[in-house]
Amino acid sequence: MKYQQQAIEKLKEYDVHPSIQRVMILDYLLSCNVHPTVDDIYSALLKDTPTLSRATVYNTVNKLVEVGLVRQLKDIDKKEARYDACLETHGHFKCVKCGKIFDFKVCDKLILDKKLEGFTVNTKTVYFQGVCPECNKVNS
Amino acid sequence: MKYQQQAIEKLKEYDVHPSIQRVMILDYLLSCNVHPTVDDIYSALLKDTPTLSRATVYNTVNKLVEVGLVRQLKDIDKKEARYDACLETHGHFKCVKCGKIFDFKVCDKLILDKKLEGFTVNTKTVYFQGVCPECNKVNS
């Protein structure tokens, strides 16, 4: 509930009615930095709200993505999409050994190809895969 | 059938038996630069091979991805995954107006965050969204 107030304000700012469920879900997305799946969100919130339905979680994250309050990440997971409430352009690194997902900064001068002159870039998705330092240590 | 021979050689190189269907599908992926979905592939090849099964297309693209001959792209499309036989690291730009997908070069010095020191990067996925020059013209 750390980001409850912030969630309500953001929802209002984006003209989305701040219903209890929407606030809960956005609050959760803002406070956790684990890039959860729909099922992660559902499971986490079910404890406090046993009446919550999966459909509401789907409806809500879809709405949040639609208005631009949340980003959907599909490449990271083989099956389920993941969600990120951090709007700033940043990259994701997934360690293929431990499965952890790390955020990292992406320079704005990412565009280095002359080909992209004339293109208007709205969103940038950067996703790397490899091995994290921890897992690198273990193997060496 | 332009890349048939190349497809056969690549399959052999990656220790995948070059069956008729696999050659067809890889040939198609190599010759078209549209980043097709499974259904695109299936529909396109069905004309010449009416016995082809959807399951075979799934099996084949999964095998090709598994051995590393083809890349799967999930973020581009809301629903279906897309496939790309171009193995060189490159970015994708999708125009939100016309839906076209453009390839562009990505500089190797993409990693600019100190945070990524100590990480071993194996694969890089870069996906931008925005408006292409053509569609930019139309609106202005």
Added chain:
DNA sequence: AACCTCTTTGGAAAGATTCTAACTTTAGAA
């Protein structure tokens, strides 16, 4: 030919997401 292995097929099944219709809550007017 008989046998072995790898591949494809087609249908069933699973898994994720969306749709639908009934029910509940909200916001604003009376």
Added chain:
DNA sequence: TTCTAAAGTTAGAATCTTTCCAAAGAGGTT
């Protein structure tokens, strides 16, 4: 406060994509 219309939620059915599986097919070897 009470009423009403609109918006949101629920549960389950439906749909859509993808995988699984068992049977049939193709090729190669004894």
